[in-house]
Amino acid sequence: MASVRRVCQVICIVFTLILLAIGGILLAATIRALMLEDTDYQYSAYEGGLIDDIPASYLETLPQIFADALKIPTVSKEPGDYDREQLLKFHQFLRDNFPNVFNSSFIKVEVINTYSLLFTIMGSDENVQPYLLASHMDVVPVDENKWSNPPFSGRIMHDPDIGELYIWGRGAIDDKSGVMGIMMALEYLVISGFQPKRKFYVAFGHDEEVNGYDGAYHISKTLLARNVTLDFLLDEGMPILEGVIKGMDVPVAVIGVTEKGWMRVKVEVEGEGGHSSIPPKDQVVTRLSKAIYNLGRYPQPSMFGTGPESDLFNYLAPKASWPYKLVFANLWLFRPLLEMVMSASRETNAFLRTTTAATIVRAGVKENVVPTSGYAIVNHRVHPAQSLEDVLQHDIDIIGDAKVKVSVDQQRAAHPVSPYGPKVPGWRLIASTLQHFFPKVVAAPGMLVANTDTIHYLNLTSCVYRFMPIFLDNTLIYTIHTHNERLPVSAVINEVRYYHRLILSADVDVPPIEDIRPGHRSGEL
Numbered sequence: 001m002a003s004v005r006r007v008c009q010v011i012c013i014v015f016t017l018i019l020l021a022i023g024g025i026l027l028a029a030t031i032r033a034l035m036l037e038d039t040d041y042q043y044s045a046y047e048g049g050l051i052d053d054i055p056a057s058y059l060e061t062l063p064q065i066f067a068d069a070l071k072i073p074t075v076s077k078e079p080g081d082y083d084r085e086q087l088l089k090f091h092q093f094l095r096d097n098f099p100n101v102f103n104s105s106f107i108k109v110e111v112i113n114t115y116s117l118l119f120t121i122m123g124s125d126e127n128v129q130p131y132l133l134a135s136h137m138d139v140v141p142v143d144e145n146k147w148s149n150p151p152f153s154g155r156i157m158h159d160p161d162i163g164e165l166y167i168w169g170r171g172a173i174d175d176k177s178g179v180m181g182i183m184m185a186l187e188y189l190v191i192s193g194f195q196p197k198r199k200f201y202v203a204f205g206h207d208e209e210v211n212g213y214d215g216a217y218h219i220s221k222t223l224l225a226r227n228v229t230l231d232f233l234l235d236e237g238m239p240i241l242e243g244v245i246k247g248m249d250v251p252v253a254v255i256g257v258t259e260k261g262w263m264r265v266k267v268e269v270e271g272e273g274g275h276s277s278i279p280p281k282d283q284v285v286t287r288l289s290k291a292i293y294n295l296g297r298y299p300q301p302s303m304f305g306t307g308p309e310s311d312l313f314n315y316l317a318p319k320a321s322w323p324y325k326l327v328f329a330n331l332w333l334f335r336p337l338l339e340m341v342m343s344a345s346r347e348t349n350a351f352l353r354t355t356t357a358a359t360i361v362r363a364g365v366k367e368n369v370v371p372t373s374g375y376a377i378v379n380h381r382v383h384p385a386q387s388l389e390d391v392l393q394h395d396i397d398i399i400g401d402a403k404v405k406v407s408v409d410q411q412r413a414a415h416p417v418s419p420y421g422p423k424v425p426g427w428r429l430i431a432s433t434l435q436h437f438f439p440k441v442v443a444a445p446g447m448l449v450a451n452t453d454t455i456h457y458l459n460l461t462s463c464v465y466r467f468m469p470i471f472l473d474n475t476l477i478y479t480i481h482t483h484n485e486r487l488p489v490s491a492v493i494n495e496v497r498y499y500h501r502l503i504l505s506a507d508v509d510v511p512p513i514e515d516i517r518p519g520h521r522s523g524e525l
């Protein structure tokens with residue numbers, strides 16, 4: 001009896017100690033969350049001679065010009081296969097709508113490799129390092145039938161449910177918003193008599209959607225031949241996310257300081273054909289389908305916390321709501337829990353792991369002919385912490401079928417991490433311009449889950465940022481590269497104001513020329 005009591009006592013003591021340990025850990029985590037330092041960037045403020053905002057009379061002319069830009073179908077289909085005629089039409093559209101930019105005595109406009117555009121905005125002080133604003137003029141193809149408004153209509157429609165005016169069309173977000181936002185801001189700057197101290201470039205590639213080798217690659221070569229090095233570069237990227245990250249009641253501007261790698265895998269099957277009325281047991285399409293199914297069913301492993309993307313949560317934690325604040329501030333404890341939450345939705349899942357999308361499937365020539373070959377193209381966006389070899393090996397293991405050939409068609413590694421933080425001029429400029437207009441927005445470093453023309457510009461600067469100054473919620477994010485792409489009129493206005501102030505501030509917040517050079521160390525400064 002005494003020994004039973006003894007055992008009970010020991011169990012109680014152990015149990016109490018475990019509870020105390022858990023309580024202690026939770027208390028430590030809570031204290032850590034409560035003591036977080038806020039990462040507001042209220043530093044650089046534009047204090048130049050010009051008014052840093054644009055009058056309403058100019059702003060209200062912009063939505064229609066933006067809508068007209070969407071009417072020109074500058075579609076890219078494959079590398080080298082882009083609509084040359086429409087691209088030239090788009091050049092003319094820019095010339096017609098932005099005459100002050102094109103006729104300015106201090107702006108040199110160059111056509112690069114026939115279809116891309118490079119603007120050099122001459123500065124009065126040659127000793128200051130220039131910067132570059134990039135976007136692309138091409139768009140991805142459309143499936144006309146799925147659109148509620150025709151994709152190249154540039155229709156401006158009121159949405160009664162949301163109470164907003166939207167401009168509809170392919171490219172409204174990706175990436176004519178970038179091209180038009182920059183051009184509309186620049187036009188107003190020229191009209192208002194601005195001539196910068198600091199030289200800057202504006203580069204519009206024409207084939208970003210099919211890898212940029214005819215556009216951005218040539219723009220970069222041109223700049224390199226002129227020995228240009230940049231203070232920083234801002235290209236398309238993550239928008240200001242509204243309601244996308246659980247626990248963040250305020251919008252989050254995830255500024256891409258790196259971007260994922262990319263891999264194109266070909267999955268091929270060969271087999272027996274014949275008359276479809278006497279089909280073989282082992283069919284090409286069945287085997288191929290099984291392989292594709294398995295790739296979707298068993299995703300690449302989560303890499304969360306092992307790559308450059310996890311610092312994001314140090315920036316988010318101070319502004320997160322409870323209990324997420326506790327989680328974000330204590331990834332050492334809650335990483336598995338956060339991983340589970342993030343895996344559940346497609347956009348946050350992309351942040352954790354290499355993604356897998358079967359985008360092209362081909363087999364068969366006729367209904368009553370059993371095909372003898374078929375293939376699928378699988379598009380991976382590769383998490384920076386995973387090697388390209390490991391991605392391929394995972395595919396091979398998951399398919400687990402010696403009769404299915406799995407090979408890499410093309411690949412690119414993830415980009416290096418650009419420096420960020422209050423001491424980095426380019427970052428500071430981008431983040432502080434945001435907070436000037438939208439004080440509630442949290443600017444945080446992150447990883448772009450897609451790819452951009454910046455691959456071609458990496459040798460011009462180590463400070464490469466991928467960010468679009470437009471607010472998007474999940475509904476709008478899900479329209480990128482599919483039907484019903486559209487942008488609220490208010491977003492157009494805001495992004496023009498953003499670029500306008502960014503350009504003005506870039507003249508004030510000028511880094512010493514020796515500060516930032518290629519080879520600068522990565523990560524937070």
Ligand SMILES: CCCCCCCC/C=C\CCCCCCCC(=O)NCC(=O)O
Nearest residue numbers: 174209237238245347348351450451452477
């Ligand atoms: C906790 C972090 C959450 C991150 C959520 C990610 C949400 C993703 C939102 C938008 C992605 C928008 C990408 C826009 C750039 C597109 C560039 C592009 O299309 N390039 C071509 C390509 O990648 O194929």
Ligand SMILES: [Zn+2]
Nearest residue numbers: 174175208236
């Ligand atoms: Zn794009």
Ligand SMILES: [Zn+2]
Nearest residue numbers: 140174209481
């Ligand atoms: Zn795109």
